[in-house]
Amino acid sequence: MLELPINRLATVAMLAILVIGGILAAAPAWGPFFLSDDVAFFTAPILGVVVAAPAFAALCLLVRCRYCRYRLFWHAVSKRSHRDSVEWFLRARECPQCRRSTA
Numbered sequence: 001m002l003e004l005p006i007n008r009l010a011t012v013a014m015l016a017i018l019v020i021g022g023i024l025a026a027a028p029a030w031g032p033f034f035l036s037d038d039v040a041f042f043t044a045p046i047l048g049v050v051v052a053a054p055a056f057a058a059l060c061l062l063v064r065c066r067y068c069r070y071r072l073f074w075h076a077v078s079k080r081s082h083r084d085s086v087e088w089f090l091r092a093r094e095c096p097q098c099r100r101s102t103a
């Protein structure tokens with residue numbers, strides 16, 4: 001992972017919150033098997049969005065290149081293919097904008 005201006009642990013924690021929020025937001029797909037319909041179709045998706053949206057915004061705004069301030073997380077989700085975006089984000093060794101390596 002690139003060296004970031006914010007704490008790596010904080011970045012991973014926000015990613016985890018984003019994933020948890022995403023899972024909750026998808027509750028209508030899996031929730032009816034485990035939860036009551038009210039929770040599966042209403043409470044869980046709303047909670048998921050409420051939790052995931054700030055984590056997503058924070059990742060986009062805070063996770064930047066140390067040198068050129070390029071938004072690395074935004075690059076991962078918008079420029080990379082959906083399949084490898086998170087993997088790229090976790091494994092990137094150089095900034096895609098200024099090519100400075102921080103590894």
Ligand SMILES: [Zn+2]
Nearest residue numbers: 065068095098
């Ligand atoms: Zn850079």
